[in-house]
Amino acid sequence: MTTMKGTGGASPSRKITVLSHVKYEHLVAGISGGVASTLILHPLDLIKIRFAVNDGRTPAPQYQGLRNAMATIFRQEGARGLYRGVTPNVWGSGSAWGFYFLFYNTIKTWIQGGNTKKPLGPTLHMVAAAQAGILTLVMTNPIWVVKTRLCLQYSDMVRTRLPESKRYLGMMDALNKIYHNEGIRGLYRGFVPGIFGVSHGAIQFMTYEEMKNTYNQYRMVPIDTKLGSMEYLTFAACSKLMAAALTYPYQVVRARLQDQHHDYKGSWDCVCRTWRYEGVRGFYKGLVPYLLHVTPNICLVFLIYEKFTESS
Template structure:
């Protein structure tokens, strides 16, 4: 935060961080996250099931491909099976995107000293995004643990040693009762490492927008066309996903109640020992199939909703 204080003073901005909070970003982020989740949750569920399949756990179903996974889950578990874990996913995605966008824009505006036309550069964009990611993860990690476990209930649990969860609230209560706060924060360490994913994505996205508007000789906060938001969102997500996907595999395995790892490092060692480098990229096809359209939907909705709400707020004042 020291770097931010220096930068904020340099641009003559207010040092009161709360004065830069715009709840329009929260609402817009929630709108985008919820919409993309409702449309694409089945792909998220399949990605998680691929990610935790270490080839050594007999209770984990085996799928040969994305289409095989989809048809098998639909045949064995029905349409509802494809939407297992959707409730915490909606809560998680909605709150995560909403909080992330709100934190990010608050910190970014704070660094800019309230001048949204002031360019930051890659380093400060990554700093703002990383700090936003950590704050968001602290608040939402329990929701992601619940979502992962609900997605990994393969029909009726046949083994008495595996807990069956009846829904989001029941899962939260059972995890807390049996595993304590630590259970709700499983996967937190690889999640922290995964903050680099969001930081890299937002830095790339912001820099592309800024460069494009500068090229057009317009202020960097000028609203773009929908097609331009779609293109920049897709490119930034591809770059971030390719660079940071392994942490998602480790995080999912740490949160899976069928698997038993003593720590994130133990999970990394076992994955490398038994599966090699390819083990860290299991589920990436399903992930990219889901995250690209999800990111594009989320960012387009966010940009348009936030622009509309901020303009309406200005006209009222």
């Protein structure tokens, strides 16, 4: 905590702390955007995960593209199959976006000293986003493990090949079984590549903020001036595509470490085995459904967030 005193005793001392910049509307806005986008786009997220973990050596359905995957899952598992893991995904996305926006805006405003019109530049934007990402990951990683495993339960025929300890009836059952059979370590599988994935959020938020600031400076208005819906959607989509193109392989490694059908010794073992058997292509499995999922997802999240905070 830093105490700043006015010169000559002219002004009373005031205390500036990170907590003094907390605004809970950012938490609510993030939760709203995360939940809404997840409910709409979950099937694409599920298909992305199934493509990402399919290394051709473990028992898993084989899909011939996105359309075939959608049709096969619907035929074999019904509409419910397309929404496997939706409960932890809603909880995870809602809480992750809520915490991320809360932490990010609190840290950013603290760096600005409370002056939202003060530009930070790319480096400080990335620092704020990275710190927010790490804090969010610590709080939400167990939910992402559960989401991944529920998305990978496949049909009953494949599921019966697993031991009872790896068959889950729902979110709470999965949390309970993972904790009792694998401990805290099981709930934090994929945490290391998740840390590398913080760079994804940092690049995304830096790009988004810099695009907004540059656009407002071009219009010769304060950098915190609100924009129209199309500007928010355009900047959100561009920032997500850039971040995804640079960092997608960590998503594959993370999903495989969290998959109950795989048994890797750690992140490096996963990277080596993926490279050995699948080459570069293996690190980009599921990229198409991922982009189809995350691009409208991030547009919805950012638009809902911006409009929510605008009206707060």
